[in-house]
Amino acid sequence: MTPVTSHHARAVVGSAADGLVLALCGALLDHPARSAARRRLYLAMAGVAAVDVGVAELPALRAALVDGVPPEQMSSEELAVRLRQGVVVGAWGLVLTVVDGPLARALRARGVDRPHLLLGAVAGLGAALSTLPSWWRQADELAAVDRATARLDEELAELLDQPAG
Numbered sequence: 094m095t096p097v098t099s100h101h102a103r104a105v106v107g108s109a110a111d112g113l114v115l116a117l118c119g120a121l122l123d124h125p126a127r128s129a130a131r132r133r134l135y136l137a138m139a140g141v142a143a144v145d146v147g148v149a150e151l152p153a154l155r156a157a158l159v160d161g162v163p164p165e166q167m168s169s170e171e172l173a174v175r176l177r178q179g180v181v182v183g184a185w186g187l188v189l190t191v192v193d194g195p196l197a198r199a200l201r202a203r204g205v206d207r208p209h210l211l212l213g214a215v216a217g218l219g220a221a222l223s224t225l226p227s228w229w230r231q232a233d234e235l236a237a238v239d240r241a242t243a244r245l246d247e248e249l250a251e252l253l254d255q256p257a258g
Contacts, residue, residue, distance in 0.1 A: 100235040104228035110145035112221025119213015185220035
């Protein structure tokens with residue numbers, strides 16, 4: 094069992110943000126266009142996106158500010174994971190778009206007050222649960238790289254501390 098690392102926390106935050114934004118997109122349809130409620134939901138979506146980006150970029154920002162190290166380029170593996178996740182979330186959004194109208198009418202006829210919020214929450218939960226395993230695997234790989242780097246740093250420090258001769 095690998096320990097939970099900041100990479101794993103990032104995986105959970107990323108998946109939750111994907112799902113929450115999709116749920117908020119569904120909830121938008123329960124409110125009239127240009128209403129205060131819709132503006133608050135747009136603001137919440139922007140806040141979720143900002144937190145997600147902030148959490149993702151925090152290590153690079155910390156390294157740049159504290160250590161003066163320029164940020165690393167995104168690896169091709171990480172880019173591939175991000176693209177797959179985008180496709181998965183996009184597919185959930187497409188499903189929500191296709192089924193929202195008929196299902197929302199049916200739910201409203203059964204007495205559900207906010208059918209679009211309910212459908213958005215279901216799609217958002219599906220998106221979050223669909224993306225989490227891939228994010229988690231990537232977090233495991235990044236944590237393993239961090240552990241290997243730390244071991245090499247320790248070995249190098251040990252070698253440098255040995256007396257010459």
